[in-house]
Amino acid sequence: MLIGEWNETLLTWFFSRRPLERVYLRIDDGELDRLNAEQGLGLDSPADDLIAAIREEVQGAPSLRWLRRQGDEWRSRSDPDEAPPWLAVLALSVLVVARETERGSLAFYPPFSEALGLSTVLTQVDYEESLYKWWVDLAKWLTHVNEGKRGLPSWRRIPHAGPRCVIGHPYTQVLLRREDSRDIDAFLRSLGQVGPGDLEVTDPATAGADLLRRLRQWAAQRRVSGRLWEILHGTRREASDSLQYMLLDRLLDEVDSTGARGLEREARLAVTLDDWADRRLRFSAIAPVSVGLWESQTLEVDGQMVGPLEEGEPYPTPIPVDATALDNGVSVVAGSDVTLVYRPSDVVALAARDWSMWCSVDDAEAGETVYLLVADTAAARLRRLLDSFGLASIDGVPEGWKLYGPSPLASGDNLDALGLPIRKAWQAVPRLVGGLEVARRSYLVGGPPAVIVPSDDIEMPLRLDGDPLDAALGDASTLDLTSLNLGRGHHQIDVGPYRLTFELHTFDELPIVAETVGRTRLGAFAPVDGGDGEPVFIGAARRPKAAYDPVVLAPIGARMVALGLPGHAAECSAHMGAWAVDAGLPQLVFEPAQGSSYSGGRRPVHPIRWMAVREHPASAWSVTQVQRATEPGQEAEETAASSLARDVVSEIGTAPTVLRDGRPDDSVGAGQGWAEYARSVKAAP
């Protein structure tokens, strides 16, 4: 094969996996044999063929000048589909490192130069001008040109000083086998709790060493591969240094807001179950940490709005849980750049945890109560485990699948049969929790977050805004910042080599409230636009609006008289509930409730037509019309005028101040209304 064919073959083999998956150029003789067999290359010795193809291209020139020029042109084209012209050379460097490591050698430049067929040994300067830059270029191409669609690089952050600072890239690629990587992934699972921009590494060397120490502690509590154990506790300093770089690289990827995690536009679809009222299996969307960076946190699936999504919280979708979905997985584009993904598995464990529903999980804990959704094809493998589980009586479980439980998971071999990693809380780096977070790392003044500090015997100095912080840690190594009364503005907490930053705000703007949900008359939770015409109560508001008449408020005065049908009148005293007096509310107005009778006078007054008010004993009367229209039959009632009515109407006169909603109403109609009423009182028998 020619070098161009090798470049294409290697690109397909190593960098065409799932989007955003971490990729390795992990090449050794065994991997090349697998590649040869599975790709049908038909080569007698793929390693020899790779070496020959590269030698043909390099032609013994240590400067690798021709490839460097091709590389510059390739970089300028920024073509996501074009294989890098030097990819085979990088692969060869990894192959050389793998072979040398296998025989316990630390040599790199001489064997690599020999493999390249160079006339002299490659110098560090030549290496830095070629392969070192190509590793960087390959990382940029995967991350930016391909936007992570071919996977994300695992070699980006090799320090500029220290052991293997130049030739560290190929070592990181062959340091661990696939099974070792699973252990590292499990260790780094807790890093998933920190998101883009959440953490800054102020001292990479110390942070790398710290991560390595924590990995040693973690590994001591678990069964890890012999190879990983040897790297952690062996005498090969170079290997543990490379491991540090890998760990640090992974951590920085998690917190880099412009990097890998910030690109994540995938929400996990989990199988969920409310086994009380709903009793149906559903797919719910669970957003990743980067959800705060999305354009919209509300997605549309089959015409239904899903969200707003919150990190780690399941939100039901209309996607049906059927055999096809469970067997083959689901991938649904639910927004301009967001995909909902369900990855199939023949055993799905549903746990309750902090959710108000059962939700499928990707790790398991001994003793945890779970439902198990099991494909019939996997039932035999799980027979011992399922002995303690009964079949669940949930309708609609897809054909070919059965739902068992709920029942606690026993520890031991039975648990291993699930094929899920064991769950254990592990805090590798500090992180912010709680607080009154309004936007990402932006909190209300008075509600700062707490800091979870890695809990073990490794002491980490704490600093707040640059000053040493001599604060006692609370439960679970939590540093509570509320009592420090932090003011508005940016703040930073330094925990050893890590820095956490956040901002405290006071938000003056009025809230923008989306009136989406409320309660029905039954008290049931319901969307506001339920559409069946029934009112929905949203707090104190109501949709559709009720057509109640407003209650009339009349200002308080020294004396108030309610005037009803011509001749009816009653002295009124300002009424206020005992609760309002106890609460310290001021008495501001007189409130005649609609349809009320007032028994303060000699006769009850119902309905009230006018309220007559005198603010001070010596001031003039003002009148407010309470009810304008005459109810049928009222005028026909024989009414004897009371002396109170006559006296007050006489005292008020024919041209008092007429109020409307507490303010003078100078309109002609208002004055005429009172004049007519006064005349009718005088005319009453």
Place this chain on the structure above:
Amino acid sequence: MIATEGADLILEWCSLKGVGSRHSFEAACRSVLGPLARPSRLLHELELSGHIEVDWVHSGRWWIAPPVLGFVEGAGGNAVLLGARSPKTMSLLVRLQEVGDIRALTLVPQGPASPTAVFVGVSSIAALTAAGRAIGAEPKTTVRLEYKDALVPLETAVAAGTGEYTSSGIQAKRLNVATLRFEPCEVRFGNWMPGCYEQMSYGLRRYLYVDDQGGLHNVDRWIAVHAEINRAKGSAIGVPNPLSWSLESQSLFCDARAQLPTMWARAAVMCTGLLPIRHVDRADGHYVDEYRGVLGTTYNRIRLTLGYETQRAPTTEKVS
């Protein structure tokens, strides 16, 4: 600027955030109120006050309600601020008071871990409307009436929860109507006898009411409890009437072991805008919730829809 703290700060946060999960609410509560905070209780109080809506059962989420300036009858012209509120809401109200557009601004504390009730004094409906517009709140004069008139008979609420649920009944508890407490019982093979049951399901307490015909109803806890009390009226055992009303203080008292379901409780709270006060009943030591300022018509509606006879409350038997 009125400084915000404690539960009011959390209400402000809810207002700014708009929607969230119970999980995030609990984390926020503990951050501000400390480890001894009772987030579920505060969430329920915010719900009763019309500040937020909570989907307790399914999504476990809460949503902020729109701001409403609701006139309260018998409050001498004071309207209560319900729903969302921000520091700007408060600063606008202070300014309205300074220029005389509102007559008073009164903050009524309801406890260290409860939201403060904000009352706005107005002298007319026009002033209420103007003040509401100025702070971006919907002015209303009829919140109590709307809630009161919306209440449905208990049978309707029970019927709405009718289902086919046939759980095993493992570790279920049954309500003892005489004591109003749930006690362990044995349910064999999902064969539920008539009664009111409590069973844990993924950390949540769920409730089931089984009627005399064996019909199964998955309903709210307090709907189930009142339904069971009503069902037991015909039996020989002493059945309590958990509701009583005081004409003198216009207070509605409700046994805390048989609390008002959400809509009924809101109808009572909307009479004043104030949360119920929890007392200890001197007679037997159980807790009683006092909803103050509940007008007779509202008490009657609550009583009738829940199926209870009129019961006058002695004014001296409760102590805080």
